[in-house]
Amino acid sequence: MTQVASADTGAPYDVAIAGGGFTGRALALALASLAPKGFGIALVDAEKPHAGPPPNGAPPKQDARALALSAATKNLLSVLGVWPALEGGAQPINSIEITDSPLHAELRPHFLGFEDVLNADEPGAYLVEYGPLYRALEDAVAQSGAIDIFAPDTVADYAADAFSVTAKLASGGALTARLLVAADGRNSKLRERAGIKCVSWSYPQVGIVTTVAHTRPHHGRAVQHFLPAGPFAMLPLTGNRSSIVWTEEKERGAEIMALDEAGFIAELARRFGAKLGELKLAGPRQSFPLALQIARAFIADRLALIGDAAHVVHPLAGQGLNIGMRDVAALAEVIVEDTRLGLDVGSPVGLERYQRWRRFDSAFSAAVMDGLNRLFSNDAAPLRVLRDLGLGLVDRAPAVKRFLVREAAGITGSVPRLLMGERL
């Protein structure tokens, strides 16, 4: 479906969203279910819709990632009515263990654990596989009836004036709205067209992701081994399976990715250890370039950036999407409140409020991940002594651990109401 709107017809949409990844779809759903009746929403996505089996729909999107979703993200997905579709396949994280050792170590001693401060009734995080999360959001958007979908198509350019913004589609059409949201990922075209620069650097590391099956149960325990090349995370999935997020130096990462299955499993087992029994691959392997990237502004004239278009962080604490969902909840709250007051949702006042809410918080989270990666991804003995002393001290301080768990759950600071599970 492609709608052509000429400038003199006014703005047929209140909000047009460029990008139908997790954050773009979550924002579309939040506005569809919470904004007043008649609120116009357009969603443009480069991907072909997957509804129905091929050849009608494209094959389901393949991605080896599983995502650690914070309690706050779960609250948001519950308000949006998406969580019930995910619940059966979501693995709660019941305990967390952190170790710090060289690769050749026979044992990886426990330095920091969180089981004493995690609440079994309300876990701080859940592991959900990429495919089911994508499908749940895609189905909910398709069924909402209040969102006009333009896919496959992309927003190639845009122009804003005092009253509206026009998004030019690659297919040749155009959409007019009060506000354009860039949810178009880390290489955001709209951010570039707006002339927004980023503070960014690439890590000399890649993130290797795969799924393994093991013979013994993990009991919902997430393990992070800090190794000299970078963190190696074993994240529990439903059944006797774990998702692996394995940070390696770039060159070594390419060598590991090129190994045959037996060689890859042997390298993986050196890091994974023997606690969970025999290992076998239970999913594809995929390698991601890693970077830190923060947009210098999250807004421009009638434009707001959300998700990876606004910030990309190191995946060591599984926070990238959770930070993006905080953008979704904050922007939805600003838009819904302004609409109820009869205000223009693309006005600088509302956009400034969104930026103040989200930019510092995102930059702070990115800096914390960056600092942890720098502190742990090395083999310097004096640094290891210092950081292990620090981990040991934190391990003996339940109040500090409770604070860290609340931070990871996304429920500290000025929290948008959707993340507390409240409807607006």
Ligand SMILES: Cc1cc2nc3c(=O)[nH]c(=O)nc-3n(C[C@H](O)[C@H](O)[C@H](O)COP(=O)(O)OP(=O)(O)OC[C@H]3O[C@@H](n4cnc5c(N)ncnc54)[C@H](O)[C@@H]3O)c2cc1C
């Ligand atoms: C190895 C790894 C592990 C991770 N693990 C976790 C984790 O455990 N927990 C967590 O919270 N986060 C994690 N993340 C981060 C998380 O994957 C991302 O933050 C998240 O997927 C970003 O979602 P998004 O919707 O912002 O962007 P994207 O998923 O990149 O979506 C962008 C969408 O926009 C579309 N698009 C692009 N250009 C245009 C255009 N011009 N017009 C229209 N559409 C366009 C694309 O087709 C795509 O559908 C991980 C990341 C990596 C690399």
